[in-house]
Amino acid sequence: MSQAPHLSISSLKRAGVGLLLWAASSLVMAADPEPAMKVEQVGPHSYYVQGLSQLGSTKNQNFISNAGFVITPQSVVVIDALGSPRLAERLTAEIRKLTPLPISDVILTHYHADHIYGLQYFKQLGARITAHVAAKEYIQSDTASLRLEASRTDLAPWIDDKTRLVLADTWINGPTSLKIGGWVFEIDHVGPSHTPEDLTVFVPNEKVLFAGDLFFNGRLPFVGKANSSQWILSLDQMLKHDATAVVPGHGAASMDPKKDITMTRDYLKYLRTSMGAAVQDFVPFEEAYKATDWSAFEATPMFGFANRMNAYNTYLLMEEEALEKKR
Numbered sequence: 001m002s003q004a005p006h007l008s009i010s011s012l013k014r015a016g017v018g019l020l021l022w023a024a025s026s027l028v029m030a031a032d033p034e035p036a037m038k039v040e041q042v043g044p045h046s047y048y049v050q051g052l053s054q055l056g057s058t059k060n061q062n063f064i065s066n067a068g069f070v071i072t073p074q075s076v077v078v079i080d081a082l083g084s085p086r087l088a089e090r091l092t093a094e095i096r097k098l099t100p101l102p103i104s105d106v107i108l109t110h111y112h113a114d115h116i117y118g119l120q121y122f123k124q125l126g127a128r129i130t131a132h133v134a135a136k137e138y139i140q141s142d143t144a145s146l147r148l149e150a151s152r153t154d155l156a157p158w159i160d161d162k163t164r165l166v167l168a169d170t171w172i173n174g175p176t177s178l179k180i181g182g183w184v185f186e187i188d189h190v191g192p193s194h195t196p197e198d199l200t201v202f203v204p205n206e207k208v209l210f211a212g213d214l215f216f217n218g219r220l221p222f223v224g225k226a227n228s229s230q231w232i233l234s235l236d237q238m239l240k241h242d243a244t245a246v247v248p249g250h251g252a253a254s255m256d257p258k259k260d261i262t263m264t265r266d267y268l269k270y271l272r273t274s275m276g277a278a279v280q281d282f283v284p285f286e287e288a289y290k291a292t293d294w295s296a297f298e299a300t301p302m303f304g305f306a307n308r309m310n311a312y313n314t315y316l317l318m319e320e321e322a323l324e325k326k327r
């Protein structure tokens with residue numbers, strides 16, 4: 001091959017090379033490459049990988065959420081286990097490029113499928129799993145089993161008969177300070193917001209906060225059925241850490257947490273005040289939505305997609321809260 005550039009290439013040979021290239025590229029396509037996994041550094045010894053903003057599928061291995069890791073002087077602590085055992089294996093391979101230290105712990109921000117299906121891989125490596133006790137009932141429920149059963153079809157072959165739901169080894173209840181590898185990991189229970197068991201993990205040595213699904217950087221959140229008054233308190237609690245980087249459960253990390261967390265918090269507050277006032281004055285939702293000035297948030301990504309639904313869900317929540325108060 002080293003002589004190839006010196007040869008004069010006949011048209012026949014050119015056709016041959018073209019055919020070879022074509023065959024090679026179709027082979028690659030047939031193998032369906034795994035989605036890229038790129039490690040990003042967010043602190044002196046802190047990193048994360050960013051999942052795709054897609055729905056989980058066979059093609060993306062369910063790589064739709066983030067996972068973080070911190071290399072302490074003695075071991076590696078992983079935050080969230082990714083959406084399939086294969087992804088956990090791939091994350092471990094990435095960690096191995098940086099350190100030979102053992103993965104001693106996995107801390108889960110919450111027990112949603114896309115953050116936990118990789119657990120069994122870390123468990124088999126001997127890692128201790130820590131989560132909030134509020135998830136214990138759910139993970140042993142029929143709902144969780146049925147979800148896994150459906151994933152065996154939807155996410156095959158990455159989720160299969162061998163994939164199982166893994167319970168935590170340590171269930172914490174309330175704020176907890178874990179000492180791992182000589183470093184402190186401050187765990188706050190910030191639920192029930194996105195889920196009853198929401199946790200955040202702050203590493204003071206690194207000034208890095210792992211925030212799970214309570215914080216979306218650079219876009220509007222999906223409020224869904226979340227308890228937004230608790231969510232606002234959780235965001236206030238996050239601000240107290242004075243972190244220099246925050247890794248969310250989805251999307252890119254924030255390197256300007258004060259500004260980014262404040263935006264999410266103010267948006268939630270605005271939803272509650274504007275929709276709350278409409279409920280108070282018996283203004284129907286449609287009318288209230290049209291009359292509200294959304295200009296402060298219109299330029300934020302996902303506005304067109306999420307704002308109306310967020311406003312509607314908040315309207316319903318404010319109705320519920322008004323009824324509770326009357327009771």
Ligand SMILES: [Zn+2]
Binds near residue numbers: 213
């Ligand atoms: Zn999530």
